[in-house]
Amino acid sequence: MTKDRHPPDSGMPDAETSGGISKSRFVVLVLLSALSVLPVNIISPSLPKIAMEFDVDFELISLAVAGYAIVTALVELVSGAMSDRFGRRPVALVSLSVFILASIGCAFAPDIVVFLVFRAMQASIAACFCVALVAIRETSDGHDGTSRVGYAAMAWAMAPMLGPTLGGTLDEFLGWRTIFVVLAAFGAIILSLSKRELSETASPVRRGGTYLGAYARLLSSAGFWAYVLVMAPSSGILYIFLAGAPLAVGGSxxxxxxxxxxxxxxxxxxxxxTGRYGSKVPRATLLIAARLLTCVGLLFGLLLYGVDMTHPLAFFGPCMFIGLGNGLTLPAANMGVMSSHKDMAGTAAGLAAAMSIGGAALIVAVAGQFLNRPATVGTILSAMLIVAAMALAAAVVVAFVDPASRRTN
Structure with a gap:
């Protein structure tokens, strides 16, 4: 029986690629990465109702989002190293199992303390993000992994986009607790698929060493730092946009x-x-082009502001290049981190993710000192352009410290 293959230039994995990943297995990895980000904001529309039912202040219930983000960073920090030590498959299956139990706990929580404890436990699903990234890299040849991570990244973006809509709809018709029942069901389905499709990709050689030793090696690597210094400001620009846009632009x-x-x-x-062309373009070229696009877009926005263009599209149109640049940057940078440290790819992916989150939070905290003043479109665009220039400089450094980034295979 002949296999149904994608066109040779599509970039999508074939039924059985040279890297050894099947279509069904790739779909499971994409689902793992999507589920890892879906719970972040799916409950955002329901926070007032949850606070009302538990009779607590909104500031306390907001920990269900802020606290979740903090635990997510910690999970990403350790889960990658654990997957190097114990394997990708066990870490994913345990993460999914804990997530299912935690989701059920949230659904039936009798008070705010129990709810917040189980909500924190839900962050265990963040481990699947690192597992999915590393498994894609380990089942890809050359720079094909960048293309595959690019396609997976589309799911990372769509999940949090659709999450609040899904959560709000479930809350409206069935109550907020149904959200967690649905999350548990999603987890159970993906757990079942993972047991069947997710094979071990880590070799026994990669499971030795100590956690501290692995972290020390990474933190002493110029290549690792270069990629992190691309990723952190790239995410920081987005955080500045999210914090500043509502302050500077009016409307409903x-x-x-x-x-x-x-x-x-x-x-x-x-x-x-990235999915279409990531395997055909050197990683360094892709990163530099991505960061240039963001800088050019934001600079154009400043020019429009300078000539008194006040329509919202004069601000949001150029800001679209933030998303475009990040969609090109993050898959390539993540692959660079893992490819440069193949013997501890999980540890590298997890540490880079945690450091990127921390770095982005620091960037937006510093930028917030300027946004606290009467925020203008010009102020926000200027702050984002400065950070974008930092990411561009780091992308240029990548080309010098990682020779492999200048090749396509």
């Missing part, structure tokens, strides 16, 4: 939400381009 919440959706739409486009 619905209109604002519509315009802000242009940035994740740009990310999806960038991720698709």
């Amino acid at each position: 919440s619905a209109t604002l939400g519509l315009f802000m959706g242009m940035v994740p739409a740009g990310f999806i486009c960038g991720s698709f381009l």
